Amino acid sequence: MISQLTGRFRTVAIYILALCCLPFAMPSVPLATEIVIMTLATLSCHLLLAYGPLLSFGQGAFFGIGAYIGGLYALHVGSSPFGGAGTALLIGGAGTAIAALAVGMVALRRIAGLGGHGVGGVTFLMLTFAVAQVAYFAAYNIPQVTGGENGLLNIPRLPVGVPGLPGLPLESAGAFYLFCAVVLGLVVLLVDLFVNSTVGQAFRAIGENEQRASAIGYNVFVLRLALFVMSGAIAGIAGVLYGMFLGLVPLSAIDLTQSERIVIMTALGGTGSLLGALLGTICFVLGSDLLSKIWPHWPFALGAAIVLVVFFARGGVLGLIENLLRAVTGKPSQGRSV
């Protein structure tokens, strides 16, 4: 029974294990926190890519929207009795979900996913790219709300707790890391449940044979929209945490590079399982942190790494690890690729 349970929740278990080890394995606790936050963002892109199958170049926009909502909330409402990190997450997530709904309704109409070689998935890609640009220009052009070029500053780190009771302070790096880790753990659990649920399984059908999925009664548009909204909300939650983490929301939280970074982490990690999001993020954050200290022109190496992934490691780091494990244990191959 235990082995069945851990088998079923193996991915979640590994996540929890990793989250426990991360602050000790990484050079600093803040770096570990950054990894946790960005893993959430990467997870949002991963979900869309693995199940849509849709590649979104706009998750950075939702990340930024979440960051701004969370920041504004903390600045204006935070000190009131209703203020709290948990509420900030809820509001940030909900607000971003609404934005994602609006975008999805336009971007997902009558398109096919990336599985087919048709026009649809490409159009979606270009649209999300445009969304990322729009979000950036919008944030730049309404400094009264977003602080424009300067961003939102002096964001207090709200305590977390139940309204009415005094909350737990999150000022210390360790406490905040724990908070972020708990959020990530919960999200991963929910996503894992969803992916294996009746609704989640529908995406297997859609990804494999979209026409047939329609023909057996799935409303592909609505399902994709739901997935897109879910992804947007997750990215938004990551954004809220980011604002709390930095104590400010820079304009760069919502720029195109943010979306690009998220795509890179998703691709580096691999889409075979939810663990890909974690692996890709660790590789990217840790790698860029270390590499930038050695070589000022490290983005060149990053670009090269991506091209190499396309040629030699299409399953991402996850795929490489799986291959390694298979070579070592001699087990037959299984699992999906992109």
Next chain:
Amino acid sequence: MQLLVSQLLNGVGLGMIYFLVAVGLTLIFGVMRFVNFAHGVFYLLGAYGVLTLSEHGANFFVAVVGSIALVMIFALVLERGVLSRVYELPPFFHILSTFGVTLMVEEAVRTFWTAAPHRVPTPPGFRGLATLGPFFYPNYRLVVIAIAMVCAVALWVFLERTRYGATIRAGAEHRETVRLLGIDVARLFSFNFVLGAGLAALAGALVSPIRGVDPNMGLEALAIAFVVCVVGGLGSFRGALVAALLVGIMQSLATSLWGSGASLVAYLVMMLVLLVKPQGLFAGPGRSTS
């Protein structure tokens, strides 16, 4: 009134530049079903090529031609060496590989030319204003419009009236049939890719005296090219032309009304068009999008 005329002409000029960048992208996708995320790089390198060659004393127009030639060679090497191996993979990997290339090239540009913007002087002899009846308009910008229009016409003639052009259009509609007809598809793809790159490089080269050069211009161009392709319909020459002019003119007119928000106009236009026609204005023939 002068302002309106200036803005309209600016819009046309802008539109024609957008067209030159977007048409390559849309043809590359239409014929090869290949999503070229690196397209902005050709625009970028076209501009920097002109910068470097002018700095070494070349006449402006010689620099333009030289820059385009160099970019086309680079595009050929890229396509033959790297990208052609990716064609058979799912579209996700087209995007990733060209994205990786973009990162590499942009960082290389930042390394060799620094991240600071540079000025490219307007070619002597084309500075100053031309008189158009009661109105004035910068000489050089008129030249840009003229060159771009000539190219557009030449491209149209090539696609519609020559056999090679017909092959490209056929390839856009039915790759397998073209292959079965014994046409060397690999050569067709290379030609198509390099042509698209050359047009984007031309755009970058022409625009360099007007906006200067900086390492971010490639990404900006790509973003606009995406908008133009989506609005015009992927794979359509006509679509690229109409959409580019539409976006260029709207954006230009908006600048006088809303300054910094003008860049959003392109995306607003896109949203509006998509709400009415999700496949774009001139979706490719025989292509279902569901």
Next chain:
Amino acid sequence: MTARIETSAGMIGDGTGPTVATLVADGIGKSFGAFRAVDGVSLKIMRHQVKAVIGPNGAGKSTFFSCLAGVLQPTAGRITYNGEDITSLPVYHRVQKGLVKSFQTTSIFQSMSVAENVMMAAAAVTPWSAADFFVSPWRKAAICDRVEQALDHVGLLDQRDTVAATLPHGDQRKLEIGLALASGASILLLDEPTAGMGVDDIKAFCELVERLRGSCGILLVEHNMNIVLGVSDRITVLAQGRVICEGTPDDVRRDEAVRNAYLGRREV
């Protein structure tokens, strides 16, 4: 007709409408540019009937079927289902109402097992609640029962764990029909279901049709005359997009126009 059987499993053919499901195609036309693939075809099928649509190649049978299923939009005419105009209703919606088509070229989920394939179809039409966002479909009795039933009907119970891509062609055709059954069809549109099937499988198919008779309406496009003449209550014959004959198997067998259409003799 008895009322819908109330069990936790949706019984096949129990579409949520009235007990007598009716599909009416009225003057359906489909043109591709100047070419009229289907011209003024009318047909009515009810839940207790088994009908067939036959005709020489290029008669427009598959095009007509695609219009009924919602894959193509007719350029003329109306399609009514249980009194409701469904002419422009999207495919997935028709399936939810009980109008299901199986494909002429096998289009199943190759990487999944037989049971998983059928489960996909069953899950699509079983109403969803909030729990379905978190609970595995295999824990839902309604879905599991549907899957068992469908597999039993087409005779694939012993193959439930086989990966679909490895099935022989005949079994893939059976799975194709199994998917349609699991969708809880009240009216089943079967497009050349026995194409490429061996003799045993064809026999099994005819037995399946007999078992299903009464619980769901079946409209067949078929080339195999033995099957058509053996199972159909009535037959509609199409040629060049138009109906040239409609009647019982005997009527059709004797009809002059039908013979001309198939053998190409000009009418004097």
